[in-house]
Amino acid sequence: MPTTAPQTTDELYQALQDNDRRPYGRTRTVTAEELVDAAEQFAEPVPLVHALLELQEAYTYGSEPRKSPVVFARLLTLFDEQPDIFDDRLRHMLFWRFKWVSNALRALPEIPLASLRQWLTEMRDRYEKAGLGLHPYYGQAYQLAAHVGEDTALAYELWAGRSRTRLSDCEACEICERALYHLTAGDDERALRAWEPVLAGKESCQEEPARSLSYALLPLLRTGRTDRARELHLAGYRGCRRNPSMSGEVGRHLEFCALTGNEARGLELLAENRNLFDEVDSPLDQLDFLTGVEVLLQRVGSLGHGELPAAGYAGRTWTVAGLRAEVRDRADDLAARFDARNGTAAHTSRRRARLDRAPLLDTLELTLRTRSLDDVTPASPVAATAVRPDAAVPDSLPELILRARTSDEQGHPDAQACWARLRTLVAARDYTHPDDPAVGPLARLRADLLADEANRAGERDRFADAAALHEEAAALYEDAGAPGDAALARACVLLATAEIPTEGADGPEAKAAALTAAHASLVRMHEETPGLTPHQEARLLRLRATALALRLQTTGSEEHVAPVFAEADRLRAFATRHDLAGQISGAQLLRATTYAISGDLPTAVTETDALLERLKAHGPAWHLPRTLGLRGRLQLVLQEPQAAYTDLAEGLRLAADWPGDTVDPTRLHTDLAEACLRLGRPDEALRHLTRSAELDLRRGSRTDAYCTYSNAAQLSLDLGRVEDCIALLDSLLAEPDVAAGELDDRLVAQLRLTRARALHAGEDLKAATAEFVALAAESAGWDDDPGSHAMIAAETAVLLAESGDFGRAREAADQALAAHARAPRYEHLSNSLRELARLQAQQQGPDGLPDALAVLADAGRVADEARAAGYEAHGRSLDTALAYEHGRVNAYAGAYEDALAALEQALALLGEPGREDDDRAGEWAECVRLAGAVEGLYLERPAPARTRLDAAIARLTALGHTEETEPLTSLAARLRDEE
Template identity: 85%
Template sequence: MTTAPQTTDELYQALQENDRRPYGRTRTVTAEELVDAAEQFGEPGPLIDALLELQEAYTYGSEPRKSPVVFARLLTLFDEQPDAFDERLRHQLFWRFKWVAHALRQLPEIPLASLNQWLTEMRERYEKADLGLQPYYGQAYQLAAHVGEDTALAYDLWAARTRTRLSDCEACETCQRARYLLRAGDDEGALRAFEPVLAGKESCKEEPARSASYALLPLLRTGDTDRARELHLTGYRACRRNPSMSEEVGRHLEFCALTGNEARGLELLAENRNLFDEVDSPLDQLGFLTGVEVLLQRVEALGHGELPAAGYPGRTWTVAGLRAEVRGRADDLAARFDARNGTTTHADRRRTRLDRAPLLERLELTLRTRELDEVAQAAPAAAPTTPAAPAVPESLTELILRARELDEVGHPEAQVCWARLRTLVADPGYSHPDDPAVGPLVRLRADLLAEEAHRAGAKEEYADSAALHEEAAALYDDAGEPADAAVCRACALLATAEIPPRGEDAAEVRIAGLTDAHAAMVRLHEETPDLAPYQEARLLRLRATTLAVRLQTSGNEEHIAPVHAEIELLHTFATRHELAGQVSGALLLRASTYAVSGDLPTAVTEIDALLARLREHGPAWHLPRTLGLRGRLQLGLRDAEAAYTDLSEALRLAADWPADTVDTTRLHGDLAETCMRLGRPEEALRHLTRSAEADLRRGSRTDAFCSYSNAAQLSLDLGRVEDCIALLDSLLIEPDVVSGELDDRLVAQLRLTRARALRTGEDLKAATAEFVALAAESAGWDDDPGSHAMIAAETAVLLGESGEFERARAAVDQALAAHTKEPRYEMLSNCLRELARLQAQQQGPDGLADARAFLTDAGRIADEARAAAYEAHGRSLDSALAYEHGRVNAYAGEYEDALTALDKALALLGEPGREEDHAGEWAECVRLAGAVEGLYLERPAPALTRLDAAITRLTALGHTDETQPLTALAARLRDEA
């Protein structure tokens, strides 16, 4: 709070603003300051309201020690000045007796006698005020359940009583009844009891999130895994990072541990690290820590005790170290509660949870499948496993020779040998073989650098690839291997030419660079003597590839023939020397060149011939890549079924080879597109996420996040809102996202999709907060005002839906300012019209002036669009604006103006034709005009004439569906006549 309120009006405004803040330290500190400010006015009313806000902040901010102190002040004020408490304040006071009872149970240092004494006072106060005792018996039952004694009697005394105005909300009471059945071992009965809350029929501030956390394991035990998954996603999001729901977070961690989702559990633990420090309630701590321990115990049992884990602040933790710390603290808390209560209830409940065996081997919880090593903070990316990894020679000499032999023919298993050699050479004690067949150490180092350069190029890290190739070439020169040096320098030329240039003439610069690179390669080839056949074939392949990339960049027909000429040189040479891999490479390049040139049928013919050759002569590892290309060609020919067959087969065969042999990222991406064309979006979603996972394993994080972004949008389009949000939540807590290392626009897109998903999921408060934040950030995007206009416009509409029209006006003004730099006619028009509708609908006549101001802006946008000859993709901006004038005036009671505007809209639309281009829009406009004229202006005769004529017109044109609302309205008008 910047300045203290100077008047009671300012105080109440500050209280309202604080009420919009999430629970936590900021809200609590502000509430404390507002109590100090309220005391200065010397009036009981403002002080009572400020104290109520402070007690709420303590209660839901998990500070139970402070809540009773504030309530004591309120109770004293009530005893001293009962007339200061109107009906609302009196209700609040008696309601919060339950809050105090709850707070006292949370504190093991409070004697059991004091808890019973408080319940006695609650009963006496209720009886004195002539209030029903059901709330008192509810607190007596909760104390009995906490202690673990006399629960059946206490439950009956509470549950059999009629509810009163001061009873806990129905959702909370439902949860208590269901938990009673759970403790009795009746899973099915408990789930039936939970159902009204889980189905959304009953809710409150903490429900259904609390009930969801308790229902997770019973659902698993009764076999309803889909519902358990659904409730995990929705329930966790509602309680994450919330100190007052830390126990529920612990139950979600436990659920992850018992369903084979230990990696997600560690991820969620990291996201909730604040709870180790911010939960001031010992009982909530106990529940949270027990859930944490269940997770850590499981991870350690799986052999991952040394993984990093998020724990108490001030030091770094391993899973094993944090588990020991958590176990000690939780055991101590359980012992303290049991000592206070004189039972072993809490130690017994802890033991039951910790002894529970996993309920499922694996339940797929989110779209992002992760393993334990991938979640580890600051841990290196896990190396992808390969099926039946080939054995490498034990002898160092044999290993080096084998690596070179495999590399000469391009065999993918060379990677395994190089990886082993890289590890051996890096050892300080490495001793190089003294063998002429192996050559000097400098040659081996050159081999390893060249292999590393190829891997960098495969990741499109062209600058690194070029530098590594140049370094390898220099070492080959030192080793007396000029032919290998020439091949490396040729690779460096291509890598350098592929570095994306910047500027408006980037394409021309790249084409020139590739032309120069090819000329340099030809000279290098001609000037290098004593090339072995495999080395000369590599130079020919590089020459052909360089020209093929140039053609792909330019699309110039003049560049086609030079590519084919180089390919023919390669093919002839490779055939003469029986280099099967290079023959295949030449044929693949030829097919690709036909495809790039636009001759897809010939490209397919070439690919078919290559596939036949590969299946007969090999090399087998070229099959996945070739099938992948044929699949893409089939997509181009619009044969999605054939494409699906080829791509699926390519993916299946790729699994037979080391992970980097085939670009499985591309295969999954192509399969995702194919599945969308085949109407299989769920399968497409799986391929998108697998493509992203493959990119992550390769270290291509930007590409991975782009694929995940597409997956999130697709999941939202499919209505899988919680899947979308869970995926994005997982991505947005990645270290490089949090630290700002990832591209800020890509992160903004992820957040924007998440905000839209929150809105779709009707979490308007969270959606609004995210949209407002994005609008503020995008205001600085001077290079992309159009995106800022879009975000600000969406923000404005969401604020309008929440009734915050002043903030909506400010947001839409930002959008309009950005629109002047990069026009967004249709989007801004839609936004302004929607804001006008919302304000008129919510505020009626009081909001008409401001609503009309929005429409005036929309009119200016329509004029600009007309002047710019802009054609809307949807409704005409002019007719849509006229219709909205009609609707807004109707909401505000200005019916004559509304009818005039609707008639104008109908004139702009024109009579519908047989095509369904605007029949629905026209019919709706007629319907609203008929309602205004017949119902509100009470002129049924002309309204019926209008409606009957429209029905006849639409029926004759075959638009029978559009006539139904008109027929219903006409019938109503005749009935009321």
């Protein structure tokens, strides 16, 4: 919005141009209104015409149909009074916008039908008087007939059978109208055939293809084209999200979600578009949007989730059921108003048809993050423990308590179900503890429940909580007369306390020291505690071994290896004497991991193989998935991805038989993703990554989940699945903890950066540039990470250059150079600077050459610094790339002699390729081709150019690089033809 009113017409035109770059919405509309006020101060009428045209456009695409006809009336009066001020372009725009007014009047039920017809007569008379063809008039007449619900056959033929004119709607819009005619007649196949040029991206305009995509979704499903429907949903939704003038399209995407088993995604998209409840001023668009919203809410309610929160009108909190009632009343009223105006029941009937549609598919995986309504249901105050569906929980309370303790001693997963049931029973106000000596007092049961809670806290790395809970359990065990259990709880306190993270650079050393001290204390406790049962003594031995194993993981020191083996062997011998299968397995697993950490991978595999054989013969079966997971990871390190995949897939299959707290499936999914990538199966890898991330989210490990999702987003972008990547990141960035700033800001920035790159790959340059500019501004404050700011600012400079904003591009490049001086990013910065120079020369020609060369000079200094630092680029050398770019930049600017000299320097730096240098052969051939084109075509020296090309062709052919010769052969032939 301008801070001061334009004082000259030049300032006014610049302000109008600046406003035209803004997205449609209140800011653009208010600015356009102010610019009309400013234009009225000038004596010249032409600036006012331009300002009024901008204001009408803002009203039209800002969904304010009541105001658009008023502005047009002023334009029409100016045209009638001073037709000479309208040049051909302004006259064309004026007559084009008769259609805008027709659309606006149709959208307002308070405008009588007679007035709509009168306006069409006015349009026809004006077109005839101006000598213009009537195809646009008949198009509007057909659209009115379709809106009212009349028999449209004649109106359609009168429009569709006529030749198009310069004032006809664009091809994409007319294709959509023709397709909708066939769709209304029930002919899905014919509608889709008509739509194909738009769906394929061959025709587009301001609102296309987003409008057509939204209408085509259900016909695609009905004709079995589910993959195409999924693809177009992702692309089409991004084209209309949050846009008030496309609220109807958003409503159809919500309806699509409701009819494909994606109700949770529908609620997510509804939340993202909550602005549309209050920003859409068009009654017709409101009706379209609200009907789509109601289809979704009706479906969610029918599935028993009417009490879920839903995003709705501002000013109150909504549930699905409450919002549906409000939406239904408003939409019914709108439909009735349109039908009363039109004298038909068309809008009520169309609305009822949408609401009566049955789901077309039970499930259709729309995004990489597939969630059900259960997944978005707010968690209960106490998270339930996952249990096996077939876990048998005794009805008898004494039997239940004894079963829980026995299962816990064995490490059996069914203990979780028993403890969960007991936790519920004990919390009840009418709980009565059994008077049974075998069960013991209530204090002991409460201690058991605290110990179970402490163990689960430790598994989630909440070590301080775990220590406090174990300490409380120990005191209750003492009160209950269970000294062995009390000792075991205090042993757990020692280990949990040692694992509490220590801040600062000496963190690893402090942790290692704490674990050493904890081990010594555990040994003393073991020696000084009499009367331990075999189960309790084995648990203590396991804790001793675990303390030393954690110390080895922390330090990686060779001197810490032998003590782990000693404790593991002590545990294995004791467990073998007492036939404790779970502890025998634990000891062998500890030995295998210790060999792996110490670098002896073959022995680690041998130990794991032996453990697997024992587990298959003697159990416990629930240790199999974890052991297979370990062997799979070892195979990955040993570069055996197929063997790793086999083990990990089997581990994941077996893990499904047990609760998630018994076997961590997230790690299995992550490792399987790596195996799939090494086997060249990236799509399968993507599925495992997203599954792992969603499981982490459900367990509350949100940072781990977002990190994994970030990797999945990058992989989907690498695979060219741009819309999948954007949809995934949009979903993540809308999560409450992200929106509230509770997640690590660097992780959020990484998600946004990947999204910005995906938007760029998806050719949404405007949105990508806006995100990069924002990230560059934020990362400028990362004093601890100037290297990341250098990379972000460099990419920002390239996007600004693509948009033609070279002033801001230069500023961003300077920021990147300043950050690079603190934390060098040689190759990334060099690549960006060269691209910036190329874009400036390509877009500005000779006028842009001085600035382009200045940018290349900066790239040259970066290359000099890299050479001095001994940096080796991952691709071609920075010097070679720089010489080649000098050639391109000078060629774009018409400095052909300088271009040829630079390309010859690049060829010298590259050197002739060898027989195995496929990549270098391609680079060398392209450099020869460009040099040949500059020399032969632009410098008009075809003979030496042909000599250069022929020599290169012969060289490449002799080396077997025949594919690389094709562009050279084509250029040589062209030079011969032109000679």
